[in-house]
Amino acid sequence: MGSWILIILVIMPGAWSGDWQVTFEDQCALKGSSVVIKCKYDYPFGNIVTSVLWSKVLLVSGIRKLSPLSSLPVPQDHFIYQGNYRGDCSLQVNDVQPFDEGTYYFSFVTTFNRWTSKTPTYLSVEELTTVVQPSTVEEGEKVRLTCVSGCPKPTHVRWFKDGKAVYNTDFVASRKDAGRYYCAVYGQEMVRSAPVPLNVQYPPEKVSLSVSPPGNILQGGAVTFHCRSDANPPVTQSGYRLYKDGQFISSGMSYTISEVQPSHSGHYYCQAWNNISWRGNDRINSTEVHLDVQCKSAYRPMNISISMDPQEVSEGSAVNLTCSSAANPAAYSYTWYKMTPYSSSDNSTMIEVGSGQVLSVLSMETLHIGAYICLVRNMWGEYSSPELLLNMKERQGGLQPVSILAGIGVSLLATLVIILLLFWRNRKNDADKKIVSDTKPTEVTEDPSYSLYANVHTFPSSPSIKSQRNSHFDAAAFYEDEVTYSTVSIKPRNSNLPHYIQQESRSTAGKSDESVIYATVVKSS
Numbered sequence: 044m045g046s047w048i049l050i051i052l053v054i055m056p057g058a059w060s061g062d063w064q065v066t067f068e069d070q071c072a073l074k075g076s077s078v079v080i081k082c083k084y085d086y087p088f089g090n091i092v093t094s095v096l097w098s099k100v101l102l103v104s105g106i107r108k109l110s111p112l113s114s115l116p117v118p119q120d121h122f123i124y125q126g127n128y129r130g131d132c133s134l135q136v137n138d139v140q141p142f143d144e145g146t147y148y149f150s151f152v153t154t155f156n157r158w159t160s161k162t163p164t165y166l167s168v169e170e171l172t173t174v175v176q177p178s179t180v181e182e183g184e185k186v187r188l189t190c191v192s193g194c195p196k197p198t199h200v201r202w203f204k205d206g207k208a209v210y211n212t213d214f215v216a217s218r219k220d221a222g223r224y225y226c227a228v229y230g231q232e233m234v235r236s237a238p239v240p241l242n243v244q245y246p247p248e249k250v251s252l253s254v255s256p257p258g259n260i261l262q263g264g265a266v267t268f269h270c271r272s273d274a275n276p277p278v279t280q281s282g283y284r285l286y287k288d289g290q291f292i293s294s295g296m297s298y299t300i301s302e303v304q305p306s307h308s309g310h311y312y313c314q315a316w317n318n319i320s321w322r323g324n325d326r327i328n329s330t331e332v333h334l335d336v337q338c339k340s341a342y343r344p345m346n347i348s349i350s351m352d353p354q355e356v357s358e359g360s361a362v363n364l365t366c367s368s369a370a371n372p373a374a375y376s377y378t379w380y381k382m383t384p385y386s387s388s389d390n391s392t393m394i395e396v397g398s399g400q401v402l403s404v405l406s407m408e409t410l411h412i413g414a415y416i417c418l419v420r421n422m423w424g425e426y427s428s429p430e431l432l433l434n435m436k437e438r439q440g441g442l443q444p445v446s447i448l449a450g451i452g453v454s455l456l457a458t459l460v461i462i463l464l465l466f467w468r469n470r471k472n473d474a475d476k477k478i479v480s481d482t483k484p485t486e487v488t489e490d491p492s493y494s495l496y497a498n499v500h501t502f503p504s505s506p507s508i509k510s511q512r513n514s515h516f517d518a519a520a521f522y523e524d525e526v527t528y529s530t531v532s533i534k535p536r537n538s539n540l541p542h543y544i545q546q547e548s549r550s551t552a553g554k555s556d557e558s559v560i561y562a563t564v565v566k567s568s
């Protein structure tokens with residue numbers, strides 16, 4: 044027995060003072076951290092420790108009661124006994140929580156005795172606290188971040204904003220710095236302060252005014268203006284103001300006119316204000332919105348009709364087709380089309396033959412015969428007139444259309460034509476005096492297809508017009524082959540496709556520059 048005690052003494056010299064005692068110190072721990080409560084205990088020589096126990100003082104219905112840690116409702120590894128059975132009784136507490144704060148006792152049992160520490164150790168649980176100064180700033184102002192630890196022990200911390208590391212704790216605020224800041228123990232980032240928001244204010248931006256419905260508004264309808272902006276703090280109702288042509292209309296985000304009148308037409312803009320100024324401007328303007336209210340009486344082109352002057356046309360005479368319509372606002376464009384029948388079928392195609400309210404045919408010809416329509420456009424759309432059939436009065440003496448003419452004997456025709464020629468030349472000379480002409484007799488020029496027509500304006504060329512030209516070729520060739528015939532050939536300077544004289548409208552009639560017309564009297568042999 045003596046030799047056994049001696050061995051212990053030799054192995055652990057000075058390990059025991061020999062008194063029953065436990066020594067530890069109060070601890071401060073940050074919430075979420077792990078802490079070790081350092082602890083030592085001692086007992087008289089000769090005892091052998093058989094069990095150890097940490098307990099916490101709990102208040103159970105007003106009575107202080109010592110409860111073993113193992114009986115506390117905590118996760119399994121919350122308390123870990125780091126000590127041993129020979130004098131070290133250190134206790135590790137993981138993920139310290141506020142409920143861990145309190146008074147703890149250590150007890151141990153030896154072969155001869157049991158012992159509980161006379162004084163307890165106190166574990167206080169503190170937190171990191173983030174201070175953002177100031178917590179509300181205007182853009183451009185300085186901000187300082189401070190981390191305050193509740194425990195006296197100095198703590199090395201890191202900074203985060205919305206989970207992302209932040210390296211400056213003194214900075215000039217911009218709106219992207221807004222967010223929730225917290226500090227955390229370096230290396231133990233789960234030990235952190237509660238997040239603290241930084242609010243960065245800025246004046247209204249992207250101020251925009253919208254109007255619904257958009258586009259042209261008819262008198263009597265409802266119109267709503269809506270002003271929006273991006274601002275911090277957000278613009279309040281009273282922070283919005285609506286102006287029309289520089290005049291204050293109303294405050295508020297939205298403004299509705301339930302029965303809009305033409306007098307409401309104008310340029311509107313809104314202003315937004317949130318108490319934060321920008322370059323000295325407190326009120327920020329939106330872009331302008333134009334409101335255009337149409338009279339209720341506005342309507343699409345209606346009652347479109349074509350009138351003909353004179354009512355009857357004979358070959359070679361002039362005729363005006365006039366397009367009339369009722370429209371509000373007034374029609375701003377008229378376009379003329381001729382329906383050209385295909386030789387192979389009854390189907391027609393439309394050839395654009397002019398524009399302007401009046402379509403003038405200077406000298407009526409077979410190829411002008413056909414159905415005409417005009418298309419009238421104002422702001423509500425484009426609409427068509429009914430067709431007008433332009434035909435020629437049959438000539439005295441029974442001069443028939445080309446197909447019938449072909450059947451008549453050549454000699455009879457020749458006689459007839461000679462008579463007609465005299466009649467024709469007299470009449471035609473009078474009629475053509477209006478046009479500046481070169482009446483010098485010449486040979487038939489290169490392209491007989493343009494004879495009998497004059498045009499002041501140039502047609503847009505299109506393939507469909509070509510087909511019309513071809514049909515005319517046939518007619519001219521017929522005359523040349525079969526008939527001794529004189530024609531007045533009027534050639535425009537632009538020899539592309541002249542068939543009509545167009546006038547822009549009645550108001551601009553007479554603007555046509557007749558001096559550009561060249562006329563030739565051709566006498567076929």
Ligand SMILES: *[C@@H]1O[C@H](CO)[C@@H](O)[C@H](O)[C@H]1NC(C)=O
Nearest residue numbers: 180181244317318319320325
């Ligand atoms: C914002 O408005 C309040 C009163 O409405 C005023 O006391 C405050 O000084 C204003 N702040 C700024 C930055 O203009």
Ligand SMILES: *[C@@H]1O[C@H](CO)[C@@H](O)[C@H](O)[C@H]1NC(C)=O
Nearest residue numbers: 289314324325326327328329
């Ligand atoms: C807003 O518009 C008004 C009127 O046009 C003008 O006097 C004012 O200077 C404008 N404010 C800003 C910030 O542009």
Ligand SMILES: *[C@@H]1O[C@H](CO)[C@@H](O)[C@H](O)[C@H]1NC(C)=O
Nearest residue numbers: 342344345346347368369370
């Ligand atoms: C169109 O003609 C009809 C019948 O003549 C007439 O009652 C109507 O008022 C006309 N419309 C316009 C817009 O002039």
Ligand SMILES: *[C@@H]1O[C@H](CO)[C@@H](O)[C@H](O)[C@H]1NC(C)=O
Nearest residue numbers: 352353361362363403552553
């Ligand atoms: C056709 O209209 C023009 C201009 O409006 C006019 O000068 C010309 O005399 C009219 N022709 C006929 C046949 O009415």
Ligand SMILES: *[C@@H]1O[C@H](CO)[C@@H](O)[C@H](O)[C@H]1NC(C)=O
Nearest residue numbers: 385386387388389390391392
């Ligand atoms: C003519 O018009 C009819 C009906 O509009 C159509 O079925 C036919 O295919 C057309 N014919 C030609 C040659 O375009």
